[in-house]
Amino acid sequence: MRVGIAGARGRMGRLLVRAVVEHPEAVLAAGSVRAGSAAVGADLGTLAGLGPIGLAATDDPAALFAAAEVVIDFTQPEALGRHLDEAIAQRKRLVIGTTGLTPDQERAIAEAARTVPIVFAANFSxxxxxxxxxxxxxxxxxxxxxxxxxxxxxxxxxxxxxxxxxxxxxxxxxxxxxxxxxxxxxxxxxxxxxxxxxxxxxxxxxxxxxxxxxxxxxxxxxxxxxxxxxxxFDRRVYADGAVRAALWLAGKPPGLYGMEDVLGLA
Incomplete structure (x- = not known):
């Protein structure tokens, strides 16, 4: 599955890049950074400490979603609206691990899930x-x-x-x-x-x-x-769980899912 990472320069973003690259069933399709960031155009593998992998970071959410089948978003709350809009417009799956959201933002996620499948969790462990x-x-x-x-x-x-x-x-x-x-x-x-x-x-x-x-x-x-x-003891547990959720979304109908669904506990 082609996976895109929003916020690829951040602490979780770098771990997510590594987790996708190292997963046998996932392919890193794209990664985004904040508009105007010094990391625009940087190699995503280099940002993640893996060495060059031939993929440059973009600051265009539309390009991120266009390249991927599913996008994993652990960015800041203020970026959520644009990512939901792109997921809906391009009919792309979305995994959301951003915390600190307002009730309105959580309602926006639920509304978007009527159009596309979304896994939303406060913790992916x-x-x-x-x-x-x-x-x-x-x-x-x-x-x-x-x-x-x-x-x-x-x-x-x-x-x-x-x-x-x-x-x-x-x-x-x-x-x-x-x-x-x-x-x-x-x-x-x-x-x-x-x-x-x-x-x-x-x-x-x-x-x-x-x-x-x-x-x-x-x-x-x-x-x-x-x-x-x-x-x-290691943030990698959250990255591995998010990639697992992204792969689980394959073939799922629109809806709002949690990690309990991914693990079969719902």
Whole structure:
């Protein structure tokens, strides 16, 4: 399958280029960088630390989508609209791993998925996907007498909080309880907060160093605690999962899919 990488100069973009080049069932078709970037015209293999592969980086999203059968997008939220437009106009498959999106942007993804097949996930790790399934089951089984708290830690450069993965875990817990996360989340506590609100799903955020990603979901009962967690030690796990999702989209009808679909857990 011919795969295009949006944001090929970024940290995840470089890993995605490597993952595609090294995958026996994928072919790197194109890679894009920001308009005006010094990397325009640079060899994509060189950018990824592989050495020259004969493909130059473009800053034209239309050219990126034209060259590929599926595009993987781990760029910034502000680039999403143009990429969705190109996917729809050219009827191309899309894998989206961008986090920090607004509700309007998430609705735009759902609308685009009526025309083209899209895999959208906050985390493309197989372990995290399984963790979300376990969190949902635990939340449904343990009942409201167990308080739910989600702790996440990432590197100091991360710009959104709580992380997209933490929010996804929160939505899994909320689904298990049959509630809406946005109506029951406590994302920050400071000062004299009063007692914990019954049924709340709490979040705590840590930032520092170069932590790839750590997520813990705590179910706290009066007499026992259940702790479910996941640690990532290499960002390559996300790149490999995204390429797996891209290949899985072959032959799929328009629709909005998640990694649980890719792994057969839906």
């Amino acid at each position: 197989m372990g995290v996907t399984l963790l979300a399934a376990l969190v949902r089951r635990a939340a449904a089984t343990l009942g409201p007498e167990f308080d739910i708290e989600i702790l996440e830690m990432h590197h100091r450069q991360k710009i959104d909080a709580p992380s997209g993965t933490a929010l996804a875990l929160g939505r899994a817990a909320a689904a298990g309880r049959g509630i809406v996360l946005e109506e029951n989340m406590e994302a920050a506590r400071h000062g004299h907060t009063g007692r914990r609100r019954d049924g709340a799903i709490g979040f705590a955020v840590l930032r520092g160093g170069q932590v790839v990603g750590e997520h813990t979901v705590l179910f706290a009962g009066a007499s026992e605690h259940l702790v479910l967690g996941h640690r990532s």
